[in-house]
Amino acid sequence: MSDSLVEPVPGHPAAVAQTTRRGFPERSLVVADYHAGIESGLRYERGVELPSNAAVRRERLLSLLDRTEADRLVVLGDLGHRIGDPKGDEAGELRDLVAAVTDRAEMTLVPGNHDGGLTDFFDDCVEVTDRAGVRLGDVGFCHGHTWPARDVLAADVVCSAHEHPAVRLEDEVGGGRKERVWLRGSLAVEVFADHFDVDVSELEWHDPELVVFPAFNNTSGGTWVNVPGQGFLSPFLPDGLVDGEAYLLDGTRLGDYRNV
Missing domain, CATH: 3.60.21 (Purple Acid Phosphatase; chain A, domain 2)
Structure with missing residues (x-):
């Protein structure tokens, strides 16, 4: 990053x-x-x-x-x-x-x-x-x-x-493991303007980056962001995240979280 x-x-x-x-x-x-x-x-x-x-x-x-x-x-x-x-x-x-x-x-x-x-x-x-x-x-x-x-x-x-965001990673023999991840990407101004029922021009907006943090507690569950059918918990996600990418805790960039 x-x-x-x-x-x-x-x-x-x-x-x-x-x-x-x-x-x-x-x-x-x-x-x-x-x-x-x-x-x-x-x-x-x-x-x-x-x-x-x-x-x-x-x-x-x-x-x-x-x-x-x-x-x-x-x-x-x-x-x-x-x-x-x-x-x-x-x-x-x-x-x-x-x-x-x-x-x-x-x-x-x-x-x-x-x-x-x-x-x-x-x-x-x-x-x-x-x-x-x-x-x-x-x-x-x-x-x-x-x-x-x-x-x-x-x-x-x-x-x-x-969200406690996490991904499921699979190896070549079909084994899988869960890894906590960061999500980072741009916010969609239209989504928030719609929520506040205002015109886009009425929001003070500096094209902010969104950083969704992994859970500090490693016992808690979370949202597997690359598993079909796993819904997000936040009311502004995933629609409010334009181009979210996933990163492992060690900094490895996994790319678009939807395609990991």
């Missing part, structure tokens, strides 16, 4: 974004779909017994914060897994995580569909944005379960999540 305002960290489902906060330039580490407490959630939802991976998740994230020397952590939604107020193991994981992160950097949460109970959970130590997203300088952020705000779309790059 070419140099831009948002650059993935090679080998990791995370990126560094050049952002601005209160008029000052910042270096932000951006991750999506952390799903703290997912193991206890799967136990309750599906009867699946998995040991907690909370400490490993936290150390992976803290290591990336240290490695990238980020001023801020931006979480593109679904920081927690439970839909509602966090309880038990999830609440404990969230408290430990936020304490460790905010000892190193500022923290911003763009709420996702799993974060309904987190608005007041962190007091003032985490900035929780509007659900339609936030713009930090030239980069806009949203979770993707709702339409982004017009101000977010006025950015040069729009970062989104929610």
Whole structure:
């Protein structure tokens, strides 16, 4: 992927974004779909017994914060897994995580569909944005379960999540494996103008690039973007993505995601 305002960290489902906060330039580490407490959630939802991976998740994230020397952590939604107020193991994981992160950097949460109970959970130590997203300088952020705000779309790059995008790759003998991927491409202005019921000329528009983040949590499922019949979850996808290409976590370009 070419140099831009948002650059993935090679080998990791995370990126560094050049952002601005209160008029000052910042270096932000951006991750999506952390799903703290997912193991206890799967136990309750599906009867699946998995040991907690909370400490490993936290150390992976803290290591990336240290490695990238980020001023801020931006979480593109679904920081927690439970839909509602966090309880038990999830609440404990969230408290430990936020304490460790905010000892190193500022923290911003763009709420996702799993974060309904987190608005007041962190007091003032985490900035929780509007659900339609936030713009930090030239980069806009949203979770993707709702339409982004017009101000977010006025950015040069729009970062989104929610899909947990992945591809199914097959070998010459028919074996297959799932790989998390990035999706990157141009946004279709007409789709968003139709949504807001305005003329294209009424939108502040800088031909933004869309970056759809892979899930940070490697236990969660996702949208297999190259498997027929797999529908997207975001209301603006796939119609809002003009020329989306898929990239593996190591940076390998796979080309048009529909033809992988």
